Amino acid sequence: MTETVSGTQQGQPARETRAACEKHSSHNPPAGRGGGGARDDSPVTAVGSGRKPDRDRVSGPDANGARDGSPARIVDPGRVPDAGGHHAAAIAVAVDPVPAPGRSPAPPTADEPPAPPPTVPLSARALPPPAMHTAAAEFAELMASRRSVREFSTEPVPDSVIDLAVRAAASAPSGAHVQPWRFVVVTDPVRKRRLREAAEAEEYEFYNRRASAEWLGAIARFGTDWHKPFLTDAPAVIVVFEVHQGPNSPKPYYVKESVGIAVGFLLAALHHAGLATLTHTPSPMRFLNEVCERPPEERPYLVIPVGYPAPGTRVPDIVRKPLEEVMVRC
Ligand SMILES: Cc1cc2nc3c(=O)[nH]c(=O)nc-3n(C[C@H](O)[C@H](O)[C@H](O)COP(=O)(O)O)c2cc1C
Numbered sequence: 001m002t003e004t005v006s007g008t009q010q011g012q013p014a015r016e017t018r019a020a021c022e023k024h025s026s027h028n029p030p031a032g033r034g035g036g037g038a039r040d041d042s043p044v045t046a047v048g049s050g051r052k053p054d055r056d057r058v059s060g061p062d063a064n065g066a067r068d069g070s071p072a073r074i075v076d077p078g079r080v081p082d083a084g085g086h087h088a089a090a091i092a093v094a095v096d097p098v099p100a101p102g103r104s105p106a107p108p109t110a111d112e113p114p115a116p117p118p119t120v121p122l123s124a125r126a127l128p129p130p131a132m133h134t135a136a137a138e139f140a141e142l143m144a145s146r147r148s149v150r151e152f153s154t155e156p157v158p159d160s161v162i163d164l165a166v167r168a169a170a171s172a173p174s175g176a177h178v179q180p181w182r183f184v185v186v187t188d189p190v191r192k193r194r195l196r197e198a199a200e201a202e203e204y205e206f207y208n209r210r211a212s213a214e215w216l217g218a219i220a221r222f223g224t225d226w227h228k229p230f231l232t233d234a235p236a237v238i239v240v241f242e243v244h245q246g247p248n249s250p251k252p253y254y255v256k257e258s259v260g261i262a263v264g265f266l267l268a269a270l271h272h273a274g275l276a277t278l279t280h281t282p283s284p285m286r287f288l289n290e291v292c293e294r295p296p297e298e299r300p301y302l303v304i305p306v307g308y309p310a311p312g313t314r315v316p317d318i319v320r321k322p323l324e325e326v327m328v329r330c
Pocket of ligand 1: 222318
């Protein structure tokens with residue numbers, strides 16, 4: 001069990017000190033609670049802040065939280081200095097049961113409530129307001145500079161950067177933590193060609209028959225048509241799928257919301273790395289299952305060409321709504 005016992009967002013001293021936490025370490029768990037995770041009278045052993053938690057591990061036996069009956073530990077996920085040398089501390093305490101010497105933890109009985117789910121310490125950075133403002137302003141500026149690009153250079157991009165961006169995307173929150181997404185990274189020129197041909201066949205129908213005049217009017221200013229050269233020019237095309245219930249996948253919740261958030265992370269990560277993207281939605285998209293060899297429970301969501309903009313690329317002159325128009329406070 002993990003409890004955040006102190007910490008501050010404002011650079012104030014933590015309410016409870018490490019020493020105060022350490023004093024609990026002489027306690028033994030109350031009888032009968034061994035398998036169920038300890039609460040506030042549980043044993044705690046300080047191990048200091050030397051080790052950073054594994055950021056990819058959100059649960060598991062080795063994320064600074066004991067699972068195996070080993071002593072519980074105080075974990076300081078980091079004291080983050082700001083430019084002025086201030087520190088904001090967030091201290092989490094991993095509290096796990098320690099059996100008394102020579103005694104095994106008593107197994108839970110039918111009368112006992114079920115053991116609480118396992119937890120690990122929160123690893124979160126806390127910034128004092130000035131540094132927070134700077135970070136927020138820098139991120140807002142970075143994101144405001146993102147644009148959809150429709151003309152790509154054929155220059156390859158490092159696989160590792162794509163991997164890391166997908167890793168960032170896959171860290172997104174998801175309904176019931178089902179993580180209902182698949183990211184298919186297409187770099188093979190033959191497969192990209194098939195993808196483009198199939199997409200252009202659908203897009204030809206869309207632009208010439210299926211799209212309403214109103215829809216065509218709405219997208220006229222982007223100058224798009226059924227030709228999709230970016231699907232072969234871009235060195236990588238990430239096809240994102242929603243993963244629904246299937247033989248190897250559980251029932252997901254809030255799939256579209258979850259995948260949408262993950263794609264937002266992905267676009268942000270790729271842009272942050274200096275790569276250009278387009279969010280492309282050929283309509284309909286079912287052909288992508290065949291091209292990407294994905295099973296039917298995976299449903300195409302978006303196609304994202306990734307790469308460098310072609311030299312001299314220009315983008316539509318569009319204006320974003322000002323903050324006052326998109327945000328209300330109440
Ligand atoms: C869900 C979604 C679907 C989109 N589909 C297409 C598409 O099929 N083709 C295209 O050229 N742009 C597509 N776009 C890109 C939008 O036209 C673009 O995001 C918008 O014009 C704003 O421009 P910006 O991305 O440069 O800020 C799509 C964007 C979103 C969010």
